[in-house]
Amino acid sequence: xxxxxxxxxxxxxxxxxxxxxxxMWAALHGFAWTLLxxxxxxxxxxxxxxxxxLATCLTFTMMLSSAVNQSxxxxxxxxxxxxxxxxxxxPLRVITVRALAVAVHSVALVWFVLAPLAHVGVWLGQxxxxxxxxxxAALGLxxxxxxxxxxxxxxxxxxSRRARVTAQIVGAVTGALMFLMSQIxxxxxxxxx
Amino acid sequence: MKPKPDDSLALEIQGLRKSFxxxxxxxxxxxxxxKGQLHALLGANGAGKxxxxxxxxxxxxxxxxxxxxxxxxxxxxxxxxxxxxxxxxDEPLLYGKLKPLEYLEFVAGLWMVNAELxxxxxxxxxxxxxxxTVNNQYIEGxxxxxxxxxxxxxxxxxxxxxxxxxxxxTGLDARAARQVKDLLLERVKQGCTxxxxxxxxxMAERLAQQISIIQKGRIIAQGSxxxxxxxxxxxxxxxxxxEVFLELTGLATGWPRFD
Numbered sequence: 001x002x003x004x005x006x007x008x009x010x011x012x013x014x015x016x017x018x019x020x021x022x023x024m025w026a027a028l029h030g031f032a033w034t035l036l037x038x039x040x041x042x043x044x045x046x047x048x049x050x051x052x053x054l055a056t057c058l059t060f061t062m063m064l065s066s067a068v069n070q071s072x073x074x075x076x077x078x079x080x081x082x083x084x085x086x087x088x089x090x091p092l093r094v095i096t097v098r099a100l101a102v103a104v105h106s107v108a109l110v111w112f113v114l115a116p117l118a119h120v121g122v123w124l125g126q127x128x129x130x131x132x133x134x135x136x137a138a139l140g141l142x143x144x145x146x147x148x149x150x151x152x153x154x155x156x157x158x159x160s161r162r163a164r165v166t167a168q169i170v171g172a173v174t175g176a177l178m179f180l181m182s183q184i185x186x187x188x189x190x191x192x193x
Numbered sequence: 194m195k196p197k198p199d200d201s202l203a204l205e206i207q208g209l210r211k212s213f214x215x216x217x218x219x220x221x222x223x224x225x226x227x228k229g230q231l232h233a234l235l236g237a238n239g240a241g242k243x244x245x246x247x248x249x250x251x252x253x254x255x256x257x258x259x260x261x262x263x264x265x266x267x268x269x270x271x272x273x274x275x276x277x278x279x280x281x282x283d284e285p286l287l288y289g290k291l292k293p294l295e296y297l298e299f300v301a302g303l304w305m306v307n308a309e310l311x312x313x314x315x316x317x318x319x320x321x322x323x324x325x326t327v328n329n330q331y332i333e334g335x336x337x338x339x340x341x342x343x344x345x346x347x348x349x350x351x352x353x354x355x356x357x358x359x360x361x362x363t364g365l366d367a368r369a370a371r372q373v374k375d376l377l378l379e380r381v382k383q384g385c386t387x388x389x390x391x392x393x394x395x396m397a398e399r400l401a402q403q404i405s406i407i408q409k410g411r412i413i414a415q416g417s418x419x420x421x422x423x424x425x426x427x428x429x430x431x432x433x434x435x436e437v438f439l440e441l442t443g444l445a446t447g448w449p450r451f452d
Contacts, residue, residue, distance in 0.1 A: 083347075087275060087303035088272045
């Protein structure tokens, strides 16, 4: 945790960073409030279901890309496995903690964006939105498991640096596809001419 | 009847074998190192030194053979063996965003050293290695020599009985090298066994009580410098370790004459 905090520049004016994050999260809660109030309790139409399904797939792809990136960093580039495996710590504990760290990293950003929907949903009495937490946890663990598996095999073929580049390209392409999807949703909403 | 492990030995290796993708790195290697000795493991690049010591440190699994660390079977009781030893790779990782004391406290925690004891030892080690004055700086700003000294302090924080060091003096200036040498000799006097690999043969000649030479994954010669000189008779009576090493490994070079 200390390394992560200092790595993101947290030791320099931490209050400024925390305030910025808090403001952003508050804004996301506001957006969630507006969205859930507009949606209300009415059932989701089929085109929207398809779009949500696609969004879930693309979100998972982004999580997988992040998991591969983090796996390369934690397994091959961080370089502290000699110290950890050379210590009297049980190796399985080391691997488990690393895998969980990969899962947390891969789900963190998605959770930051989507968790407000769950919080506001609960506030509005729509308990089904709590399923987001369970779904994100499951997807995060799956992304971590697949990410570590892909990383080990990808690094064997192309090396650690190219494995990271591959993961970053996949993440960028997925991000672009998500932008295109948002335009499709706008087209679905606009009335026919 | 299975022979009882020899309690006078810090390290006993029998019939060690390890291959990587069909290439034999360690080939039926046998080695015995008594307790309280500073032992140098010498060999050319690719001879099998690093593979051997990484197996002893529990970082690689051998294909065959047995390793006993301080009487403990490494394969059967790896964690127990690791509690008593320290391994320092040739390029140790130090967390750049930590300060020296924080790093030592972290390593002490891995070896379950009591916090108060760890803090005392950490201060003693940092003062002894002239790193106490930079205790408030992040490790990322340290020179190569400072990092190596700090890594060595990390290897000593839990007071190991066996230390395995891979090229511990690489990149150190004369003063830092002297500090490290003195520290290692002090530890040996206190009963610790030190096994180190090095390409600096003068250092091995001056420090090591016993020397083993590895070639093609096997020990081809072992003993004190005097004993190695006898084995390499053609090297001469007062031959340096370098001359003995080149003679025994058959690696003596002859530059072509340009007439």
